[in-house]
Every structure is written in C-alpha cells, then in structure tokens.
Amino acid sequence: MSVLEIKNLTTTYGPVKALDSVDVAVETGQITAVLGANGAGKTSLLRTVSGLVKPTAGTITLDGTDITGKPTESMVHRGMAHVPEGRGVIAELTIEENLRLGMRGAAKRPTDTPAPVRTLDDAYQLFPVLGDRRNAQAHTLSGGERQMLVIARALLARPTLLLLDEPSLGLAPRIVAQIFNLVRALVNDSGLTVLLVEQNARSALSIAHTGVVLNLGKVVVTESAEVLQNDATLRHSYLGF
C-alpha cells in the first residue's frame, strides 16, 4: 500500500519547469530514495509534497486524502514531517528546547499514532549524543549532530511519513553511515515511511527499498534499490558510480 501517491506532478518557477509530470508511489514502511544530479528537481519534489510550493498540475495523496495545494502548516497534523536541506536549528536555543518545538507538532496527532519517538528520552536513547549535550546551545553542535537534532525534532512530531532532504550533505562518510543506519533501523522497527532525497546515491541505495531517478524534472528510472545497486549499466547511466 502507498502512503504517498504523487501523480503527474508539475511544478514551475516562472519559465523553469522544476518537475515535469512526475509519478512516484511511496510504499508504507519503506524508504524511497529520490536521486539525481544538481538541479534535477529533488528539492522541488519535497517542497511541493509538503505544500511549500504549489504545483501547476498533478495530485498528491497522503493516506488516501488528496492534499494537493493544502497549506504547509497542516502537513504536520496530517502526519508528514519535512526535514529540509540545511539543518535549520534555532542556534541560541538549547538542544532540548529545539526538540520541544518538535513535540508541539505532536499535539494534534491522534494519541494512538504508532511512533518510534514520543518523548525526549526516546530521542536521547536514539541519539545519545543529543542527550549528553541537551543543555548546550544548538550552534555548538557539529554538522552530524545538527542533522541528528533535526531528524529527532521531526520524529517528535510523530509523523507517519518523514521527508529527508540531503541529510548527507557535507558530512564525513562515517557519520553518514551512522545516520543512515539509524534511519533504516527506525523504519524496520516502527513501520515509519521515508522519502529520502539524496545526491549521494550509493549511500542512499544502501538503506532504501526503492530508487527513483530524476533528470531535468522527469522521472527517468524507478527500480528496486537492489536492482539499481547491482545493474552496472543503470548505475553508470544514471547514478555516476
């Protein structure tokens, strides 16, 4: 079953067609990786799905409800959490204060929503480094720790669908592996669904179930991660590794 169905989605910025008739189905309890070069339209896809940008055509269905063009503020209540590119934290607030902002999003979620991270303690158990530094200001964190903080904050809103935009950007391979393995474990253990946008195709496919490759706003390949990883022609043609 698909938790998210994107059909014929087109998004334009003036004369630029960032997305051109995009179809993506995100299966429940799986990680779907959206891959592609700079400017392929990956960020535009997440921004359109989360309502930050209005599409010019197409539909987005979340859990069977048409959410196309709905305000972005309503998405958290509908069970979607978006972790944008750039690891935006409130620098002068402590780690714990930043996390509490995520908990506010959970207030309007049904209390019986299955969620792997419901309390601050759950977040600290998942990311012990955040617990150790809970009273430190967020600007003191490293890039990897910041990425953990924004993921933990998003999870505290109890989403069923997590949108992750380029979590690996600028991080050392060891830290990327640590964060990605945690995301995969969460999905395996809790049934969370993840739509992951990445330029780092190799790392993304190591945890994803399905890969979707965008090029100039169009879907050029949709395949299981296993096939994409093992098919040298597909890899060389579309993923550059």
Ligand SMILES: Nc1ncnc2c1ncn2[C@@H]1O[C@H](COP(=O)(O)OP(=O)(O)OP(=O)(O)O)[C@@H](O)[C@H]1O
């Ligand atoms: N706010 C904007 N105004 C005008 N054009 C934009 C805007 N945002 C993106 N674009 C253009 O839309 C296209 C898709 O960009 P998008 O950022 O979605 O790609 P991307 O695959 O996420 O790339 P990146 O990895 O650089 O973020 C590009 O041609 C980009 O220049």
